[in-house]
Amino acid sequence: MTDIPRERWTLHHSSRAHAGSRPEHPAIICEGRVTTYDKLHRDSNRAAHALRTSGVRRGDRVAYLGRESANYYLVMIACAKAGAVLVPVNWRLTPSEVDHILRDSGAALIFVDDEFWDTVATVRHQLRGLRKVIRVDGTDADGEPSRGAGLLAWAADQPDTDLTPGTGPDDAVIQIYTSGTTGLPKGAVLAHRSFFTLPHASHEQGVDWIDWLPEDVGLISLPGFGVAGIGWFLHTFNAGGTNVIMPQFDPQEAVRLIRTHRVTTTFAAPAMLQAMAAERGAGPEAFASLRKIAYGAAPMSETLLKQCLETYRCAFAQIYASTETGSVAVCLPPEVHHPGSTVLTSVGRPCPGNEIKVIGSDGETVPAGTIGQICVRTPSRMLGYWNLPEATARTLVGEWLHMGDAGYLDEDGYLHLCDRINDTIIVAGQNIYPAEVEKALAAHPAVADAAVVGLPDERWGESVHAVVVLRPGASATPRELLLSLRGRIADYKIPGTYHFTDSLPRNPSGKILRRAVRQQLTAPARDALSGTIV
DSSP states (O other): OTTSOGGGOSHHHHHHHHHHHOTTSEEEEETTEEEEHHHHHHHHHHHHHHHHHTTOOTTOEEEEESOSSHHHHHHHHHHHHHTOEEEEEOTTSOHHHHHHHHHHHTOSEEEEOGGGHHHHHHHGGGOTTOOEEEEOOEEOTTSOEETTHHHHHHHTTSOOOOOOOOOOTTSEEEEEEEEOTTOOEEEEEEEGGGGTHHHHHHHHTTOOSSOOOTTOEEEEOSOTTSHHHHHHHHHHHHHTOEEEEOSSOOHHHHHHHHHHHTOOEEEEOHHHHHHHHTSTTOSTTTTTTOOEEEEOSSOOOHHHHHHHHHHHOSEEEEEEEOTTTSSEEEEEOGGGOSTTOTTTTSOBEEOTTOEEEEEOTTSOBOOTTOOEEEEEEOTTOOSEETTOHHHHHHHEETTEEEEEEEEEEOTTSOEEEEEETTOOEEETTEEEOHHHHHHHHHTSTTEEEEEEEEEEETTTEEEEEEEEEEOTTOOOOHHHHHHHHBTTBOGGGSOSEEEEOSOOOBOTTSOBOHHHHHHHTSTTGGGGSEEEEO
16 A cells, blocks of 8 residues: 555545455454455445435534444445544443534434444434434344344445545544543544555655555454554555454453464554463464564553563564554654663654654753653644634644653653653553543532542553542542442543542642642552542
């Protein structure tokens, strides 16, 4: 794909090109079913025609609520062919959280797996703009439940001919919801080009380890509602490779899929790699087909790196990115991944085609070694936040994307992260935003104030902790607080530890000093808080 002219940097062009050049090559393998490029192309053409017949027009938002599957990616390609913008919905969210995304995006249509039908049924009557709900699942010819049968039946009477959506590399194709420091989900709009620029720039600059090849078999183990899962799938798809999809990560199943399908590449959080390496039967022979593993979302300790190098015996690369960057911004290459490497504490250098700078509070670039806000200039960056011009203007300043992370560049140009300015907590690769959890805690009648932070966790990278100030005369137990959060926010966002204190540290403007809160939660300072661990 590296020599494709820029005007053809679109998902609909990739589908058409691969269906023509390698029609019988597996595009997707999921739950034992193989979908060839020819079948994916024809089925997504039918679905695109069905979208048009349903009144979906260029630029309309189309939502999908369901686990990762061949059906999900079929709909993604179909939306591209119809000129629509896919809005993937995190299937772990509560009905109220789903309601906000559907309402904010103005989705005209939503595809829903049977597993999450009740969630949409709960909120559907409140959404006037939602014109149609498509049931993805259904029954086969024998009347047996069949995943994807409803989607295929919905589009069955449509032609399988190519459409001309009239969209190009700079047009929107996916809208991914990500929260900021306010805790309110924002729709980051990504263009087709986000999934083409990195391989192209790497090829032009002769960087041969950032690559996706036609013969690759990629394991998609991260959620497809986030940019990591979507990005790994689409980079492999654009190259004409095969994607092996897991509906939900399970370390034992991941090991089996790698062995069975001769997986060559994957992207995972360090906690996932550690879990896979600990599985019974996991060893060099199980991972003999792997040529490259990319990891991110959390640093990898030297101890874990040594274990991974011995177990997986392939190249490792760390990546630093965000939904807003659209693709990888910074990489730590394979050649520095060895015990004793002096740069393993960094996240690497800018990827080909990208630039990095660190700025101070005055907006000026700071010298090497000075901590400031990280900014990235990358051609893959988002178009902006959906319907949020002020938030977009704060994040996209000229050609620079302000990451919201604090760090510094060393003398050799390696980027070092120090803290997240936006205080995002990352648990097993999943972003959790403290302000959202704090708002949910504040709804409890006994809670006067709350701060939520992440602390290091050997298994998951981080774990969620809450420090709570109770109202005078009020009482609440950690269990009561935990139960009050269920149904209000997704389970993975709920703190597992609750400590009680008389006040929270704040700066002069009233903002919670979460770094100070984290320090309070580390021994021996933690003992000063009347804490209870759930």
